[in-house]
Amino acid sequence: MKFLKHKKNNVLAIADTHLPFDVDDYIDFLRDVQKEFKCKKVVHIGDFIDNHGINFHGSNPDGRSPGDELKLVRQRASKYFKAFPDTKVCKGNHDELPYRKAYAHGLSKQMIKTYNEFLNAPDGWQWDLRWEIDGVQYLHGTGFSGKNAALSAAERHRQSTVIGHVHSYAGIQYSATFRDLIFGMNVGCGLDNDKYAFEYGKYFPNKPIVSCGVIVEGKYPFLLPMDLGTHIKNIRDENEDTKEKHSTIAKHFVDLTKAELKMILDKLGITYRVKERRDELIKMAAYYSIDENKAPKYGGEAEKKQWWKMIIK
Ligand SMILES: [Fe+2]
Numbered sequence: 001m002k003f004l005k006h007k008k009n010n011v012l013a014i015a016d017t018h019l020p021f022d023v024d025d026y027i028d029f030l031r032d033v034q035k036e037f038k039c040k041k042v043v044h045i046g047d048f049i050d051n052h053g054i055n056f057h058g059s060n061p062d063g064r065s066p067g068d069e070l071k072l073v074r075q076r077a078s079k080y081f082k083a084f085p086d087t088k089v090c091k092g093n094h095d096e097l098p099y100r101k102a103y104a105h106g107l108s109k110q111m112i113k114t115y116n117e118f119l120n121a122p123d124g125w126q127w128d129l130r131w132e133i134d135g136v137q138y139l140h141g142t143g144f145s146g147k148n149a150a151l152s153a154a155e156r157h158r159q160s161t162v163i164g165h166v167h168s169y170a171g172i173q174y175s176a177t178f179r180d181l182i183f184g185m186n187v188g189c190g191l192d193n194d195k196y197a198f199e200y201g202k203y204f205p206n207k208p209i210v211s212c213g214v215i216v217e218g219k220y221p222f223l224l225p226m227d228l229g230t231h232i233k234n235i236r237d238e239n240e241d242t243k244e245k246h247s248t249i250a251k252h253f254v255d256l257t258k259a260e261l262k263m264i265l266d267k268l269g270i271t272y273r274v275k276e277r278r279d280e281l282i283k284m285a286a287y288y289s290i291d292e293n294k295a296p297k298y299g300g301e302a303e304k305k306q307w308w309k310m311i312i313k
């Protein structure tokens with residue numbers, strides 16, 4: 001496969017950066033990938049900016065004001081503009097927030113600045129809902145969700161498709177018929193889950209996957225996960241240390257009824273089908289490190305309820 005690296009028209013697909021909450025070294029990682037794969041074309045898959053301060057769902061009261069957030073966005077964005085002066089951006093649902101707000105309050109487009117104007121972006125940055133390069137379409141992925149989001153988007157259009165948007169899944173899937181072979185690739189994201197804008201995600205067992213994509217000749221997709229170094233190592237170490245504790249916690253859940261499990265999942269805002277996800281719930285309880293010493297010994301309904309409270313708090 002050595003020849004793949006010598007093609008001149010490879011596309012670098014940058015994942016959701018949610019500025020100013022991107023991973024600090026993500027841009028260096030992107031530069032390395034671009035160089036290694038000789039990517040002459042660059043697509044940003046969308047959610048370039050987060051717009052946390054003007055979110056429809058409310059913002060972190062301990063976070064920055066929308067004005068201060070935008071100042072920081074401009075600072076961080078300038079590095080992307082310098083590194084990738086010609087970039088096609090798929091408009092993401094977070095990018096669109098200022099325009100959706102304006103629309104909701106009856107403001108004409110003529111009164112609103114363009115993306116490039118309010119971000120001080122170079123003319124080489126172009127924004128649209130969809131791009132097509134070498135027969136592959138690039139979409140943000142709004143409206144698709146879950147593990148199979150990218151393949152669903154590809155099959156919907158019967159065209160190889162690259163998306164982002166679904167942060168906690170990344171990967172490539174193929175679909176073949178008698179007539180064609182297409183792929184769907186979810187390029188993950190470039191956001192830093194420890195930043196305050198992502199407080200809402202701390203209860204979710206699936207964490208964001210920091211990665212990017214490369215597409216060669218419109219045929220060969222590659223997903224490149226970023227090495228997060230010690231962060232990854234720490235997660236592994238923690239799992240080793242708490243292995244015994246996890247198995248003890250798991251024992252406390254084996255007698256929960258489906259309805260009880262469902263209640264916990266609902267409280268956590270997760271809509272799994274309970275029967276298939278019992279293992280995930282057990283892992284989730286372990287992940288939130290319920291202190292085994294404080295936990296009641298399993299006995300009856302009252303004890304079970306105490307467990308739920310400890311998980312849900
Ligand atoms: Fe996103």
Ligand SMILES: [Fe+2]
Nearest residue numbers: 047092093165
């Ligand atoms: Fe999105």
